[in-house]
Amino acid sequence: MAEVRSRQFWRSMLAEILASLVFVSAVLGSSLPGSEGPSLGPIYPALAAGMATVGLGHCFGEISGAQVNPAVTLALLATRRLDVLRAVVYVVAQCLGAILGAGIFYLVLPLKFTAEIYVNKVPMEVNAGQALGAEMLATFQLAFTVFSVEDQRRREGSEPGNIAIGFSVSAGIFIAGKISGGCLNPARSLGPAIIAGYWEHHWVFWIGPVLGAVLAGVSHEFFFAPSASRQKLVACLTCKDIEIVETASVSRSSLSTVTQTAMRAKQTNKLEHN
Template identity: 40%
Template sequence: MEDRVWGRRLLSCPHHRSIMVAFKGIWTKRFWRAVSGEYLASVIFVLLSLGSTINWAVGEAKPPPADLVLISLCFGLSIATMVQCFGHISGGHINPAVTAAMVVTRKLSLAKGVFYVLAQCLGAITGAGILYAVTPADVRGSLGVTMVNSKISLGHALLVELFITFELVFTIFATCDAKRTDLSGSASLAIGFAVAIGHLFAIPYTGASMNPARSFGPAMVTLTFENHWVYWLGPILGGILAAALYEYLYCPDPEVKKRLKQVFKKDSSGKYKVVDSEETVIKPGSIHNIDLAEKVEKNDPFQESSGEVLSSV
């Protein structure tokens, strides 16, 4: 009896109710398919991409330098392939910076974003661990750990990571924009090209992370965390900036713009006042989402009653 009373009191607390609402979408089979998809995609992406950084000629008298074109193409084509394979399952983020961009533009809830980032980081550790296990010790080198070039400052490295991730996330939003009618070709290939371009430019500067999980995986396996914060702060800031500029400045959604106009109205004195109305609230995940409801089994006991769906990117 006391447990029931305690449970009612817990549910009656507004703070606890908001927490439960935030996490309501995670108790579904569809959501855990998406999270596991992010994990598996990160495993494959990190394993294949980091493998291109291994220099098998390191034991020779004059080993050739790292092939930047090979590495850039491998990263770009790997991410393009993973987005094509897992885009309809999880949105194909495979990158905490992309997930952060989806959260700030309200295409993904914060609770789901946390699980995505955890899955991406665990997948990156697994992929780097597999590569470490199958690669001979004498050719492993740094296992693709991203390092800041000693010739540039940490501030410059931060800017480089910010700009190349900006380019990537802006490409994602532009090529996956449901409002556009002029799009043709493969969005996943365009995203892969964006990754390859970032690597061709930034490998000599910072190793071209563009992805905090990609840097975290090999750093965790080799326990090398020198200037590691650069590879979290730079990409996340770049991703958020790109998403905000695209979504709210360059290509705002007409429906969102209409709702935002309703939020502010002038009073009799000519000053703006905030209108307190539930109708003007923009709910998370309400913009440009894939309607997956038709694809879910009608008798699926795990289906969300609210019909909430995941991000389309």
């Protein structure tokens, strides 16, 4: 429990609350109907969400990771990139920030009854199963990008790739926008649902993103990452130290690369000599 008493722990929690508040406010604000009526298509919410993600990554990336999304947080927990305590606190903070963001935005709306347009809904011409599939696919590509960027940052210490993540958020909303509304984020759906009291098919916007994110995290960490190996998967399933196995995998991969390069150089020199 020493972590709970640390200043960094509470700074991280507050960062997730504020980041979620800003993110939800940006998405809701971009959906505000103009004088010509409701905006057509997902282009404004997609651009607003992507831009907000880039900005929040720079603001809070070094504090909490600017996860903002419970689906991404649960994927990090499933792959043991995040401990249980911090994951639970982050999810609660993200939902609280989303509720506050939706509530504040509701107070400043010109007409209170328009709040219902901000709730994620399954369109009449689409069934819940189709919306679920769209949410899974869109969130899968988002979470896979997040894991890829984080893996590269750990290995190379480069810029954390906020622009790549922002683009993937926008792409996800474009993918699922006209099928499920392009939620990708359970907290973003929860905030307006509580304020407007609309819960129809709300489960789609939790199960879809969470399943998509967890599948992306598992597939990246244990199949596509440079450190992926059967031993790493077994270590995760048996609650052993993944970092030791991961370091060994990366070392073997680096040694193999060096060996192959040396062999190619030796063959080239031999051919030139002949």
